[in-house]
Amino acid sequence: MISHETLIYENSFPVEGGTFKNAGRISTRVKALLKEMKLPREIVRRAAVISYEAEINICSYAERGKIVLRVTPKFVTIEAIDEGRGIADIELAMKEGYSTATDKIRSMGFGAGMGLSNMRNFSDTFRIISEVDKGTRLKMIIFIDRDHDRV
Amino acid sequence: MKEILDAEVLVGHDRLDLEVTEAGSADLMSDVLVFCKAGSLLLTGLTNPQVIYTADVLDIAAVIMVRGKRPFPETIQLAEKLQIPILTTKYILFETVGRLYTKGIVSCIQKVDETRDIS
Numbered sequence: 001m002i003s004h005e006t007l008i009y010e011n012s013f014p015v016e017g018g019t020f021k022n023a024g025r026i027s028t029r030v031k032a033l034l035k036e037m038k039l040p041r042e043i044v045r046r047a048a049v050i051s052y053e054a055e056i057n058i059c060s061y062a063e064r065g066k067i068v069l070r071v072t073p074k075f076v077t078i079e080a081i082d083e084g085r086g087i088a089d090i091e092l093a094m095k096e097g098y099s100t101a102t103d104k105i106r107s108m109g110f111g112a113g114m115g116l117s118n119m120r121n122f123s124d125t126f127r128i129i130s131e132v133d134k135g136t137r138l139k140m141i142i143f144i145d146r147d148h149d150r151v
Numbered sequence: 152m153k154e155i156l157d158a159e160v161l162v163g164h165d166r167l168d169l170e171v172t173e174a175g176s177a178d179l180m181s182d183v184l185v186f187c188k189a190g191s192l193l194l195t196g197l198t199n200p201q202v203i204y205t206a207d208v209l210d211i212a213a214v215i216m217v218r219g220k221r222p223f224p225e226t227i228q229l230a231e232k233l234q235i236p237i238l239t240t241k242y243i244l245f246e247t248v249g250r251l252y253t254k255g256i257v258s259c260i261q262k263v264d265e266t267r268d269i270s
Contacts, residue, residue, distance in 0.1 A: 024204025028233065031208055041189075041210070048208035049184060056201075109197045109205075112181030121185075 005072040009037065013069070015055055017062040017084065020108050026067050027052035030078075037071060043144055046122045047076045050140050053115045053122075054080035060105045061085060062135065074145055078123075080138040087130040094120070094128075155250050156215065156240040162227055163213065163236025171212050173259040174251055176244055180205045187211060188259040194247055198222040203229045203237075211235070217244045 011033075013026045031048035039047075051067055058065035062084025070077040087093045094116050101111025120126040123140035130136040153160060153167065160167065175187045176194035180201055187193060189210035195202055198220050206214050213236040216222060221239055222230075230237050240247055 020199070020201065024201055024207075028204055028207050045189060045208070045210055052204065052208045053184060106179075108199060109178060109180035109195075109201055112179045114181045114185050118181075118185050 005074060007070065007072055009033065009069065009071040011069055013067045015058045015065045015067055015082075017058050017064045017082065020059055023056055023059040023108075024052060027055050030067070030069055033069070034071070034076065039071075039076070039144065043076060043142055046142055047078060050078050050119050050122050050142075051080075053119045054078065054138055054140075056110050057115055057136075058082045058084070060101065060110060065135070074143065076142040076144060078138075078140045078142075081135070082137075083135040086132040086134055086136055087128075088132050090128055090130060152215075152251075153238065155254055156238065156242060156247060158215065158238040158240040161222065161237045161239055162230040163234070166213075166234070166236050169212055169236065172256060174248075174256050175259040176217075176248055184209065186260050186263055191259040192251075192256070194244060194251075196220050196244060198226055200226045200229045202226065203233060203235055206235050207233045213238065215240060215247065217242060217247045 015026055016022060027048055030051045031044060034044040034047055054067060062082035065082030068079040092098055096117045097113040099111050099113030105111040119140055124143045125141045127139040171192050173188060174192035174194060177183050178196050183205055187209050190212050192213055192215060193206055193211045194215045194217055196218050198216060202214060203226055216239045219241040222237060
């Protein structure tokens with residue numbers, strides 16, 4: 001349904017995997033861009049949090065990846081695509097508290113096993129596809145005009 | 152706030168008039184991302200740049216680093232760029248929370264399971 005809508009903005013941001021050196025840089029940029037587009041503050045915040053969780057995941061678990069931001073008059077779409085180890089059991093990975101984080105990731109303040117469920121909570125639609133040893137694709141959509149009736 | 156916590160302002164000297172009524176504390180940014188509300192204070196013992204990135208995406212008003220923790224230079228640079236105030240206090244987390252609480256600062260949420268309000 002999105003393809004029939006006017007695309008206001010589209011960009012793909014590469015994310016370096018396996019390091020926390022710049023972890024967060026892309027999401028801060030995503031946030032600034034959405035703010036410039038004069039989207040409602042709450043929409044900007046939700047999109048920024050989703051992008052950040054996805055970015056941290058790529059930095060933590062993947063070799064490399066990208067975050068694709070698309071904005072139409074009605075939706076903000078964030079896709080996080082990575083080439084990494086993938087997720088064997090998605091249902092388990094979605095469970096709050098479940099994590100495969102290393103001590104290094106935890107020492108940076110992440111890896112509590114809340115990321116995927118938090119992304120689902122902050123988005124209106126959430127889709128995850130993953131293949132072991134290939135990578136993971138997340139697609140999250142925020143409805144701009146339905147901010148207030150979201151459950 | 153600076154006086155209550157005997158804190159040193161590291162970033163944001165020009166924004167000390169900021170009004171804050173709510174706060175949250177955690178050393179795990181993963182948890183902060185779940186519960187911290189816009190406009191609240193973040194109390195943490197973590198000092199890396201990801202604290203500032205986390206504060207930025209969540210619209211957090213200011214970061215207070217507890218237990219005398221001092222941020223890395225790159226954390227300070229980032230906070231200046233993103234205009235997020237950083238204060239550091241020698242009080243431990245529990246004492247910091249107690250001092251703020253008695254001055255009327257409340258939790259940004261009380262219990263995690265009672266609401267999924269993400270505003």
